[in-house]
Amino acid sequence: MIRGRSPVVRSAIRAASPLALLVAAFLFFAGHNQPGGGFAAGLVIGAVVALRTVAGIGRPQDATRWFAVGTALVSVVALASLLGGEPLLDQVIVSETLPLLGKVKSGSALVFDAGVTAIVVGLFVAVFDGLDADELGRDEVQV
Amino acid sequence: MIWILLVAHLVGVVAVLSLPNPRPAFAVALAAPLASAVWAASRLGGGETDTARLDWVEGLDLAVSFRVGPLGALLAVLVSGIGVLIFVYGHGYFGGGDRRGFAATLLAFSGSMLGLVWADDVWTLFLFWEATSVTSFLLVGTKSTDSAAVTAARRALLVTVAGGLVLLAGLLVLVDVAGTATLSEMGPVTGDQATVAAVLILVGAFTKSAQLPFHVWLPGAMAAPTPVSAYLHSATMVKAGIVLIGVMHPVLGAVDIWSGLGVTVGLLTMFWGAIGALRHADAKLVLAWGTVSQLGLMTAMMSLGSGKAIFAAVSLVVAHAVFKAALFMAVGEIDIRTGSRDLRSLSGLRTSMPVAFWVMVFAGLSMAGVPPLLGFPAKEAAIEASLKETGASGDLILAGVTIGSVLTVAYTTRLVLALFSDKGGESTEVAPFRWAAAAPSVLLSALGVVGYALAPSVTDWVVPAATTLETASAGYALLRWPGLDSTAFWISMGIVAGGAIIGAAAARHSSPPEPVGANNVDRLVDRTLDLAKWTTGRVQHGSLPIYLVVMALVASLAVIPFLGSIDTDQLHTWDRPLQAGMGTTVVAAAIAVAVIRSRIGAALALGVVGLGVSALFLIQGAPDLALTQLLVETVIVVGFVIGLGGLTTQFPANGFVWRSVRIGTAVLAGAAVTVALLASAEDTPSNRESLTAAAVDEGGGNNLVNVILTDLRALDTLGEVVVLVVAAMGVLALSRADTARGGGAPLSDDVRKVRR
Numbered sequence: 098m099i100r101g102r103s104p105v106v107r108s109a110i111r112a113a114s115p116l117a118l119l120v121a122a123f124l125f126f127a128g129h130n131q132p133g134g135g136f137a138a139g140l141v142i143g144a145v146v147a148l149r150t151v152a153g154i155g156r157p158q159d160a161t162r163w164f165a166v167g168t169a170l171v172s173v174v175a176l177a178s179l180l181g182g183e184p185l186l187d188q189v190i191v192s193e194t195l196p197l198l199g200k201v202k203s204g205s206a207l208v209f210d211a212g213v214t215a216i217v218v219g220l221f222v223a224v225f226d227g228l229d230a231d232e233l234g235r236d237e238v239q240v
Numbered sequence: 241m242i243w244i245l246l247v248a249h250l251v252g253v254v255a256v257l258s259l260p261n262p263r264p265a266f267a268v269a270l271a272a273p274l275a276s277a278v279w280a281a282s283r284l285g286g287g288e289t290d291t292a293r294l295d296w297v298e299g300l301d302l303a304v305s306f307r308v309g310p311l312g313a314l315l316a317v318l319v320s321g322i323g324v325l326i327f328v329y330g331h332g333y334f335g336g337g338d339r340r341g342f343a344a345t346l347l348a349f350s351g352s353m354l355g356l357v358w359a360d361d362v363w364t365l366f367l368f369w370e371a372t373s374v375t376s377f378l379l380v381g382t383k384s385t386d387s388a389a390v391t392a393a394r395r396a397l398l399v400t401v402a403g404g405l406v407l408l409a410g411l412l413v414l415v416d417v418a419g420t421a422t423l424s425e426m427g428p429v430t431g432d433q434a435t436v437a438a439v440l441i442l443v444g445a446f447t448k449s450a451q452l453p454f455h456v457w458l459p460g461a462m463a464a465p466t467p468v469s470a471y472l473h474s475a476t477m478v479k480a481g482i483v484l485i486g487v488m489h490p491v492l493g494a495v496d497i498w499s500g501l502g503v504t505v506g507l508l509t510m511f512w513g514a515i516g517a518l519r520h521a522d523a524k525l526v527l528a529w530g531t532v533s534q535l536g537l538m539t540a541m542m543s544l545g546s547g548k549a550i551f552a553a554v555s556l557v558v559a560h561a562v563f564k565a566a567l568f569m570a571v572g573e574i575d576i577r578t579g580s581r582d583l584r585s586l587s588g589l590r591t592s593m594p595v596a597f598w599v600m601v602f603a604g605l606s607m608a609g610v611p612p613l614l615g616f617p618a619k620e621a622a623i624e625a626s627l628k629e630t631g632a633s634g635d636l637i638l639a640g641v642t643i644g645s646v647l648t649v650a651y652t653t654r655l656v657l658a659l660f661s662d663k664g665g666e667s668t669e670v671a672p673f674r675w676a677a678a679a680p681s682v683l684l685s686a687l688g689v690v691g692y693a694l695a696p697s698v699t700d701w702v703v704p705a706a707t708t709l710e711t712a713s714a715g716y717a718l719l720r721w722p723g724l725d726s727t728a729f730w731i732s733m734g735i736v737a738g739g740a741i742i743g744a745a746a747a748r749h750s751s752p753p754e755p756v757g758a759n760n761v762d763r764l765v766d767r768t769l770d771l772a773k774w775t776t777g778r779v780q781h782g783s784l785p786i787y788l789v790v791m792a793l794v795a796s797l798a799v800i801p802f803l804g805s806i807d808t809d810q811l812h813t814w815d816r817p818l819q820a821g822m823g824t825t826v827v828a829a830a831i832a833v834a835v836i837r838s839r840i841g842a843a844l845a846l847g848v849v850g851l852g853v854s855a856l857f858l859i860q861g862a863p864d865l866a867l868t869q870l871l872v873e874t875v876i877v878v879g880f881v882i883g884l885g886g887l888t889t890q891f892p893a894n895g896f897v898w899r900s901v902r903i904g905t906a907v908l909a910g911a912a913v914t915v916a917l918l919a920s921a922e923d924t925p926s927n928r929e930s931l932t933a934a935a936v937d938e939g940g941g942n943n944l945v946n947v948i949l950t951d952l953r954a955l956d957t958l959g960e961v962v963v964l965v966v967a968a969m970g971v972l973a974l975s976r977a978d979t980a981r982g983g984g985a986p987l988s989d990d991v992r993k994v995r996r
Contacts, residue, residue, distance in 0.1 A: 124867075132863040134946040140871035147878035160972060164965045175958055179294070206950035209957075213950075216961045221875075223968040227975035228882065 110152045117145045125214060126207075135210030139217025146221045160226055163219025170212030174205050241279060242292040242306045242358065248272040249351025253344045262338040269343040270327035273320040273350050280316035283308070285700045291360065301421045304367075307360035310704035314554070315357040315483065318561045322475045323350040325680035329569050330467040332676025333576060342382060346471070349375035353476045357483055362411045362421050365484075369407065369448070372480060373400040376472050380464040392460035398765060399457040403447025407484075410440025418491060426491045438495040441488055442502055442543070449481025449535045452509045459516070459528040466572025469524065474531050474564035479557055482535065485542045486553065486709045493545045493710075502543020507640035509536030514647030518654065518746055523571045523581040526655050527564070530607070530648070534560050537644060541622055544637070547712025548628055552621035554706045555718060558698070559606060559618040562687050566603040569681035570596045574659070577671040583658040588667025590660040595678050597660050599685045604656045606688040608649040610736055614691035614698070617718035619645065623728040642735060649739020650746060657747035695720045789905045796912035802919035811918070818859055826852035834903070837890050843880040847873060864945040 121141035128134030149156040157163065252272040256265050283290075289309040296302040308316070323346075330343065352371035359365035374397075381393030414437040418426045429437075445451075450458040458478065462469055472478070485502060492498050513533025517526045538560070541553035573596050574589065575581050590597050602613065609619030623645075626638040691698050695718040706713035722729045814820050829848035836842045850873035857866035894902070932944055949957050 128943060128946045130943050132867045132943065134864070134943070134949065136949070137867055137871055140868070140875060144871065144875045144878060147875060147882070151878060151881055160968065164968065167961065168965055171958055171961055175954070179296070204951075206947075206954070209950050209954060210946075213957065213961055216965055220964055220968045223972050225882075227971040 107152045107154065110148045111154055114145050114149065114154075117141055121145075121214075125210065128210065129207075135213035136217060138210075139214040142214070142218045143221035146218065146225065150225050156225070157218070157222050158226075160219045160223035163215050163222060167212045167215030167219060170215065171209055172212075174209040174212070177205070242290060242308060245272065245276045245279060246306075246351060246355055246358075248275060249347060249354065253348050253351070256340055256344040256347060259340055262340050265338075265340045265343040266327045266331040269347045270324045272347065273323035273327070276354060277317055277320035277324055280308070280313045280320060283313040284310075284317060285697075285704065286310075286313075287704060293360075301415075302363060303361050303421070304364050305361035305422060306355070306358040306364065307424055308358050309708050310701070311486075311554075311706075311708045312358045314558070314701055314705040315479075316354060318479075318558065319350065319353045319357060319476050322471065322561060322565050322684075325565070325684065326467050326471040328676055329470070329572075329680040330465075332674045332678070333465065333467050333572055335576075335674060335677075342379075342465075345375055345378050346467070349379060349472065349477070353480070356480055360423050362415060362423060365423070365487075366404070366408055366411055369480060369484075370401070370404050372477050373397060373404055373448075376400070376461075376468075376477050379468045379472060380461045382465055382468065383463070386463065389463035392457075392463040394765065396457040396461045399447050399454050403444045403454065406440050406447070407444025410437050410444055413437040413440065414488075414491070423487060423491075428494045429491060430494050434492060434495050435497055438488075438492045438498050439501065441484065441492065442498070442505075445481035445484045445539070446505060447481070448484070449478050449539060450509075450532050451481070451505050451536060451539055452512055455509060455513065455532045458532055459525055462522075462524045462528045466524070466568055466575060469528070470565045470568030470572065473528065474568055475561040478531065478535055479538075479561070482538045482542050482553065482557060485539065486550065489542070489545055489550065489709050499543050499545050503540045503637060506536045506538070506540030506543060507637065507644065509533065510540065510640065510644035511536070511647065514644055514651055517651035518647065521583045523574070523583055523655060523659055524568070526583070526651060527567055527571060530651055530655075531564060533644065533648060533651075534564070534607075537622060537641065540637070540641070541625060544625065544629070545710065546625060546628060547706075547710050547714070548621065548716055549625040550710040551702065551706040551713040551716040552618065552625045554702050554709075554713075555618040555621050555698075558702060559614045559688075559691070562684050562691065563603040563606040563613075563615055566599055566681045566684035566688070567607065569677070569684070570599040570603070573674075573677045573681065576677065577673075578668050580668065583655070585663070586659060586668050587661070587663035589670070590662075592667060592670040595673070595682060599678075599681045600656050600659065602685040602688055603681075604652045606685075608652045608736060608739065609645065609732060611720070612692045613688040614695075614718075615688065616692065616732070617695055617720065620719060620722055620726075620728050620732055621716070623731055627728060627731075642731060645732075645735045646739045646742065649736055650743035653740050653743025654747040657744060661747070692720060785902070789901065792905050792909040796908045799912045799915045799919070802915055806915065806918045816859060819856060822852055822856050822859065826856070834906070839884050839887060839889060839891060840880075842891070843877070843884065846880075847877055850876065862945075864943070 118141075121138040124133035124141060125135060125138035126133075128137065146156050249272045252269055256269050259265060259268060287310065289307060291305070291307045293303055293305040296304060306312075326346070327343070330339070330346065334342075349372060352368050352375055355368035356365060356372060359368055377393050377397040380396050381390055383389040413433055414426075414429075415421045417429050417431070417433040417437060420426060447454040458473055461473055464472070510533045513529050513531070513536055516529035517533060520526050520529060534556070538553050538556050541549045541556060544550075544553075571581060574586070574593060577593065578586060578589070580586055606613035606615035609615045622641060623638075626634070626641045628634075629637050699717040702718065703714060703716065706716075814823075826849055829845045829852060832845040833842050833849065836845055850869065854866045854869035854873065857863075857869060
């Protein structure tokens with residue numbers, strides 16, 4: 098419906114998607130010390146997915162893959178510390194001075210958070226798949 | 241080494257499944273059991289104990305823990321050693337064809353069983369206990385196109401898994417009363433709580449070991465291919481319950497009800513199983529009922545708990561595993577070579593299948609407890625253990641064991657005589673001999689003789705195993721020849737003579753009576769399913785508004801206990817005047833949502849509510865919450881665009897009653913949430929300082945909320961995201977089920993309603 102009627106909206110969504118992804122990336126990395134984090138980043142990417150669905154532009158299709166990646170990431174972080182004899186989910190923190198970025202401090206929690214992001218995005222894809230939301234982006238669907 | 245062997249089973253499963261060519265499936269599969277059997281055999285008779293432990297969550301006493309002592313080694317030899325023979329036999333039994341999935345499942349079962357007998361932690365034990373239930377379900381249902389096999393598999397799964405749940409309850413109570421989850425650290429416990437644990441654990445063991453009245457699944461499980469029956473339903477899985485009773489003996493043996501319940505059920509099962517074995521005309525079913533009967537004897541001995549009885553139970557476990565596997569294999573060989581297992585029609589097999597005949601004779605004599613076979617000293621030990629019991633209960637036990645044994649001899653005699661007699665007329669046609677199908681049974685039946693000849697060595701293996709369960713078991717021995725002045729010997733000879741006469745008479749009976757129906761479980765299952773359908777029809781009627789009303793009402797009831805814990809002194813109007821303004825906006829927008837007739841208008845008003853709440857968070861000083869709320873609101877707006885696209889622009893008009901119900905529910909739910917918030921607000925976070933300090937030190941971040949989410953309380957997050965994934969996969973499955981069934985599925989009414 099929207100695709101047929103409003104090229105402006107479609108173009109706007111198309112143009113805004115990379116910017117929104119950038120916002121998501123910012124939120125993701127900012128989460129350590131400022132508001133944001135993996136869940137928020139996942140929501141932003143989810144919103145992008147939703148908008149692209151409505152506009153009938155391509156969007157990620159395979160929710161199962163997102164879940165697989167996300168679950169694998171969180172599980173690896175959770176179990177990795179066991180191998181080192183540490184308790185479950187114990188964090189490893191790395192602090193490095195990099196060119197351009199200056200001092201960067203991060204830990205395995207970042208990977209854990211990436212898993213959370215992937216799962217949240219997967220949830221959106223799954224819901225849109227479940228609702229056959231792609232139908233809405235097609236011209237022939239009448240309101 | 242323990243880890244290596246267990247992981248080898250897992251690797252084996254993957255390897256078998258990924259074989260490019262199905263032919264060597266069984267050969268690849270037997271590698272891991274072979275290694276385990278060799279390792280365990282090298283430890284037989286030795287006193288050393290190996291442990292392996294992986295602490296998972298120390299604070300909760302959760303660990304994966306194994307301990308291989310003399311008992312673990314002995315049982316592993318049985319599990320893995322017979323496992324190897326079963327894989328060889330399976331190769332011959334199936335004679336080609338793609339059996340990769342079957343071999344992998346059988347190997348998975350073998351590994352689960354090994355983990356079960358080695359477990360030193362109740363949760364590890366339970367995990368492998370359930371794993372054997374699930375893998376055995378897959379194995380019994382191998383012929384998935386055969387509805388009888390599927391029903392049998394379902395029955396076996398339901399009984400054993402229901403028992404597993406009872407066992408879980410028992411273990412929870414036990415861990416609570418014993419104060420540890422590690423089996424080797426548990427001391428004897430008594431008292432009411434211990435009694436509850438004892439009964440629950442016994443029931444769990446009864447289901448797995450096919451004791452009355454849970455025995456019904458075992459004969460049905462004979463629908464499985466014979467390698468499965470020979471392995472699971474004789475030598476291994478059904479022994480899990482016996483092993484459990486044994487392992488729990490040092491802990492719960494002192495509980496009053498323990499031995500009384502176990503012995504009573506065991507002896508009744510021994511009797512009833514033997515009757516069943518006498519009545520059936522299918523050779524495999526005779527063996528199945530015989531197994532039920534033998535398991536009864538083992539259960540009785542293991543729960544009797546005296547030194548001699550435990551010794552007898554362990555000896556019986558060994559002897560039974562050896563001869564019963566051989567018997568099953570021989571019957572399976574007859575089955576694949578003649579196409580029949582019917583005692584009434586098979587004829588002339590003594591000359592056409594001499595190998596199977598002699599296997600059946602030797603293994604049968606061992607089962608009947610006749611010298612010179614391993615079954616004899618084991619049975620002698622059981623009789624002597626019964627003789628040691630005093631008083632009226634001792635007499636009853638002796639009578640029970642004696643009657644059960646007479647019947648055992650009888651059904652064994654009948655089986656062998658009827659199976660191999662000439663019925664007159666033409667002999668049954670027999671397919672060509674297969675080495676792989678015959679060799680394992682020959683080996684096992686020969687082991688019966690060898691075991692008798694080497695009884696002192698077998699004693700050296702059994703006694704240390706039994707003494708780990710009961711120290712009083714030390715000093716007993718398997719006697720090749722107890723001597724003519726032994727009471728047990730004369731009882732034993734009387735049993736053999738009496739049983740042989742009854743058996744011979746029963747074998748001449750041309751048409752045995754029809755089998756006793758074991759369909760009660762099936763009927764129960766059908767009733768339960770009917771009830772489930774009925775309940776589903778009532779509860780899951782497909783109306784989304786009613787679902788919401790019911791859920792909201794139930795959730796509202798949950799806050800009633802918190803009504804009293806609201807601290808009214810803490811309540812104050814606002815921290816900042818801005819909150820009052822924002823709050824008014826939110827309330828006004830919420831009322832607007834309920835009043836506006838236009839759908840898009842209501843959605844916008846709802847958006848105002850969300851943004852208002854987000855602003856309240858911000859004012860309160862919670863930027864993280866505000867950000868998340870804002871993002872969620874954004875997504876919800878897009879969701880409305882999608883959802884409203886296919887709907888009318890106005891809400892449909894509702895009648896007065898329905899409208900009142902909905903308003904009432906909404907108000908109630910709102911009140912409930914308010915109460916919940918007020919009640920929990922009083923609980924000031926006392927550990928705030930420690931969390932703040934930990935965030936920077938351990939988490940390495942300054943955003944406390946996110947450090948809590950991803951580090952300090954990451955286990956919660958892990959659980960939440962897993963729930964999220966499961967829920968989302970459910971959504972996917974439901975929507976795909978709809979497409980697959982052409983849109984007519986009752987399950988997806990909601991989905992279609994939303995779509996419309």
